[in-house]
Amino acid sequence: MTELLTDLGRAVDLLRAGRLVAFPTETVYGLGARAADPVAVAGIFVAKGRPQDNPLIVHVADGVEGVVAGWPAVARDLAEAFWPGPLTIVAARDPGFPDAVSAGRSTVAVRCPDHPVALELIRGAGPLAAPSANRSGTPSPTTAQHVLDDLSGRIAAVVDGGPCLHGLESTVVDVTGARPLVLRPGALDVEALEAVVGAVDVHPSVDRPSEVTDARAPGMKYRHYSPAADVWLVEGPPARVRELLDGPDVYGVFVGEARSPQERAFPDVASLARALYAVLRELDALGATRIVVGGVPADGLGRALRNRLRKAASRVLVTPP
Ligand code: TXA
Numbered sequence: 168m169t170e171l172l173t174d175l176g177r178a179v180d181l182l183r184a185g186r187l188v189a190f191p192t193e194t195v196y197g198l199g200a201r202a203a204d205p206v207a208v209a210g211i212f213v214a215k216g217r218p219q220d221n222p223l224i225v226h227v228a229d230g231v232e233g234v235v236a237g238w239p240a241v242a243r244d245l246a247e248a249f250w251p252g253p254l255t256i257v258a259a260r261d262p263g264f265p266d267a268v269s270a271g272r273s274t275v276a277v278r279c280p281d282h283p284v285a286l287e288l289i290r291g292a293g294p295l296a297a298p299s300a301n302r303s304g305t306p307s308p309t310t311a312q313h314v315l316d317d318l319s320g321r322i323a324a325v326v327d328g329g330p331c332l333h334g335l336e337s338t339v340v341d342v343t344g345a346r347p348l349v350l351r352p353g354a355l356d357v358e359a360l361e362a363v364v365g366a367v368d369v370h371p372s373v374d375r376p377s378e379v380t381d382a383r384a385p386g387m388k389y390r391h392y393s394p395a396a397d398v399w400l401v402e403g404p405p406a407r408v409r410e411l412l413d414g415p416d417v418y419g420v421f422v423g424e425a426r427s428p429q430e431r432a433f434p435d436v437a438s439l440a441r442a443l444y445a446v447l448r449e450l451d452a453l454g455a456t457r458i459v460v461g462g463v464p465a466d467g468l469g470r471a472l473r474n475r476l477r478k479a480a481s482r483v484l485v486t487p488p
């Protein structure tokens with residue numbers, strides 16, 4: 168049985184004993200194991216059904232000592248500006264740090280989450296390896312119930328901290344090259360990164376995701392974030408979404424105003440981001456056959472949303488502006 172916890176002492180005890188505990192962060196729920204325990208880390212891959220070659224993020228509370236081997240000035244500036252927060256930095260791994268989290272790579276992804284529960288668990292049990300706490304391929308969990316829906320019986324416990332603030336994963340940036348390289352857009356805008364460190368590169372697959380096999384971006388080649396319903400992405404206005412709602416089990420999700428119960432509308436892109444994964448799960452539960460998502464801008468947070476939605480979608484319909 169998976170325990171539903173509010174007692175953080177119990178959660179720390181379980182983690183220290185090498186068990187898997189899901190916990191809230193400001194982005195999505197993470198599935199935590201002590202990063203220094205390779206057996207516990209291996210258990211994460213089994214519980215999620217995660218491909219063995221997709222490395223994990225190490226969550227830290229008080230710095231990166233012992234985890235990374237090099238911390239260039241740009242990493243220091245980014246961490247100073249955005250930690251704790253939704254930014255993951257990929258740097259050279261300290262050779263003494265277990266390579267289980269990195270799927271054997273010489274780099275490691277690190278992030279300091281902005282959530283009191285996450286920080287208390289890390290301070291109690293040490294750095295935590297934690298991917299999103301969903302079954303591999305499904306939408307990331309933004310509530311404790313989503314975690315249970317996917318992983319009940321497969322993990323020791325989940326700490327309930329209510330719904331997540333951003334509802335979208337962290338931005339992942341690699342600082343091992345000459346210029347920072349965004350591998351995954353996320354809850355922190357690329358524009359915000361650039362305001363601190365100047366121009367950054369964005370991996371070409373970010374705005375054109377499909378089958379990519381770049382060795383620096385292992386997470387990009389898998390199908391992700393998908394509900395059971397067929398997802399169509401409309402890169403265009405809500406009116407175009409509405410035209411495609413042609414059956415009782417077809418739903419529209421967009422930034423704009425709802426006119427019928429089949430439409431789930433949000434006033435702005437941040438609200439849509441916060442709710443998107445929960446809405447995909449909810450519409451699945453209602454028996455949706457198709458979910459049409461649109462009205463998402465191409466920049467800012469919209470860029471990250473479009474990236475996720477293109478991966479989830481079976482069809483992308485581009486409407487000229
Ligand atoms: O917001 C988040 O980042 C959440 C919360 C729980 O912190 N975590 C999360 O983890 O989204 P996950 O495992 O679902 O996604 C981690 C991403 C993947 O795309 C993975 O390939 C990439 O980070 N990654 C991890 N280590 C890497 C490395 N050494 N080099 C390149 N990419 C790496």
Ligand code: MG
Nearest residue numbers: 298299300307
């Ligand atoms: Mg994930």
